[in-house]
Amino acid sequence: MFHVPQRDSDTPGKSMERLFFLGFVAALAVSGAGGRYYGDKVLRLQPEIEEHLQFIKNVSRSAKVDFWKPHSVELVTTNRSVDFRVDADRVSDLQAGLEKIGLKYEVLIDNLQTLIENQFDRKASRSLDYSYESYHNWDQIESWTATIADENPNLISRFEIGRSYEERPIYLLRVGNRTGSLKPAIFLDCGIHAREWISPAFCQWFVKEAIRNFGTRSTLDTLVNELDFLVVPVVNVDGYSYSWTKDRLWRKTRSRNPGSACVGTDLNRNFNAQWCAGGASRDPCSEIYCGPQVESEKEVKAIAGCIRSHSSTIKAYLTIHSYSQKCLFPYSYTHALAFDHEELNNLASNAVDALTSLYGTPFEFGPGASSMYVASGGSDDWVYDLGIKYSFTFELRDTGKYGFLLPESQIRPTCEETMLAVYHIASYVLNHLY
Ligand SMILES: [Zn+2]
Incomplete structure (x- = not known):
């Protein structure tokens, strides 16, 4: 379904050295970010x-x-x-x-500043291997996407599906072994909101697990045999970069708003799903600014364009956010129940049971409007209305103790438990193709 892999020419070893160095510099940059949240x-x-x-x-x-x-x-x-x-x-x-x-x-x-500094609570590894239990900045993740595709050509291909406002590439990793035939696909995106760092960490974890399980006849191996996973590790690449270099708590894109000093649009209010109706704002200074028009953001165009052009093969859509420990499904823009409400509700219930079975993490589930709040222009509602029935938003750990500043020591358990929910949904989709 995709034809033009884009890779850079770095050898894996060279890339890894560079990643290690960048990681060191990046950790310094964030921990020393001027102490702007001291005492907050x-x-x-x-x-x-x-x-x-x-x-x-x-x-x-x-x-x-x-x-x-x-x-x-x-x-x-x-x-x-x-x-x-x-x-x-x-x-x-x-x-x-x-x-x-x-x-x-x-x-x-x-004291917020203390928490920001304490996110990096994992002891520095002596290994030069890429650590999936650390947070990585955009440069590191970008290099990782190239390396991982180069090293696993039978399983992973990298594509550039668009560019951000600041011209950063938005990458999609197709994860699935090559069978020579067109396979049903599951779209998985992370990092729509910049400050939700656990989200890109999960997408990377997912890819790592697919590689580790390749050829083992495990559940995930079966899934990547039968399905393609289309993984976008970071959607809001500009915002994510900004959250590392300038403001750890940035949420929106970095697009400029003519006539306003406030920057950025909320990507999850910019999709064509009752755009800018309830639960969205027309004020560019709002954290839920819907943008000057529907799909005004280049990042939304990239995601929506990709999904539209493969809408007949994409059978499920999973979008990863934080925090609040919830599994949500359409609708968010209205309290009306989705046509497939009962099936989605059962599937969410079982997915959440699987997730909770590992560490007992409580998770709520339900339609976005009643389980969270009414919000229009969200990606999950747009995808559902496009005809992709299995559309879910995950709000990962925690429920507020650390909020967006989830420490690195929680990356592993958070990803492990979330994988169980993803397995459950993907297996179900495979048995209920439409
Ligand atoms: Zn979010």
Whole structure:
């Protein structure tokens, strides 16, 4: 289905040396990112009445808070907790205000900068091998995509499916052994939101596991025999790079917005699924800005274009986010149930059971609108309406203790448990081809 592999000419050994060096430099860059979050806290509020909502709205007008869950003040409702970051110099005022109006809260993260530095809690490996239990910056991941394809030509091919706003290539790895015939495919993307670092780590883990299992007659080996997995390790390459070099908590793309000083569009509000209706904002400064028009973002064009041109072979779509430990399926743009609701609900339930069986990690599941919040322009809804029935969004660990700053020591268990859910869905899809 794809014909023009794009590879660079580095030998694997040379690439690995370069990766190791880049990793060292990158870790220095992030850990020393100016200490800009020193003393900042993340609070979890429990708004119960209208007065509480009004208070949160007033606070949000200050540029010094940043909503983590939900992602924007527009999505805040009563009886659902709200996680947000507040600047160090505003903390005591805010806490006094909360206590005055009786808005219950807890401090989730006491010093954000400490947590940012503690993400890299894995002891440095002496091995020059690529570590799948470390976070990698974009340069490292880009080199990895080339190396992994070069070293595994029978299993993996790399394609450039588009370029980002800042002209970085967006790569797709086709993972599946060559049978000579057209195989049904599962599309798996990671890194739509920049700060959700566990997501690209999962896509890399998936590819690593496919290689490790190749020829072993294991479940995954069977799956890559029968299916192609189309894996995009990082969709929002500009935002991801920015989250390493400038702002660890960046979410959106890096496209400029004419007439506004605010940068970026929320990729997961930019797809053609009831674009910019509920749960999206027309304000370029919002974290859920839907963009100037549908598919305005080059990253969305790349993903949507690729899926459209292979929509008859793609049978399932999995998109990986964090955090909140949820498995969601359409719809998010409406409370109406999807035509396939019952089947998707059963499949999600069983996938989550498989995930939880490994470490007991609790996972919720359900349609996006009721399990999370109403949100339009999301990739999963767009894919579903295109006719790809098995469409799921995973929100990986955790539920707020570390939030987006999940330590590296949790990469392995998070990926291991998520693999079980992916196996379950992929096996089901294989037995229910349409
Ligand atoms: Zn996300």
